[in-house]
Amino acid sequence: MKFSKSMKQAICIMVLLATQIPEKSLxxxxxxERLQxxxxxxxxIMRKLVVAGLIKSVSGNNGGYMIVKSINEMTLYDIYHAVCGPVQTFSDEDNMLLYAFNGAMQAKNGLQExxxxxxxxxxxIEKFLKGIIAGPFLKNILGVSEVPVVDWTDVEKSIKDNLREV
Structure with missing residues (x-):
């Protein structure tokens, strides 16, 4: 199984928003630009994350996006489901198996199996993703004890000041 490009991008978006200075939208x-x-x-992708209640859109001159759900309450499944929908690794919507065997009973039984x-x-997969809490997972990925706070609008300074350990 391979996750979609949208899922990888959604995770990167959530990491940026989770580390962004609180109360400052991005x-x-x-x-x-950051994710190219x-x-x-x-x-x-952002719209899907908003609809799922993971982030919010802030309007106005200083508008942008902010994380809504705590990363200590958010799972990888929350992000996956927001972007990809329910986990479904197999679908025979085009009835290929039935066509291949002319609708034979064995094909119907095989399809059901x-x-x-x-x-x-x-x-x-769903259970596994629900077991991965975003906060501890992010700390583990970054190799830090606390999630760093970064001002992604002034990246060079923020990375220098806050991500020394990385």
């Missing part, structure tokens, strides 16, 4: 332009992705695509096996796998 503009989509700053995020897209198009603003149009970024906004699609495949769907059951992949559904079990999907639930396992």
């Amino acid at each position: 503009k989509s332009q700053d995020i897209s 992705m198009s603003q149009a695509y970024l906004k699609k 495949l769907e059951e096996v992949f559904s079990l796998m999907d639930r396992g």
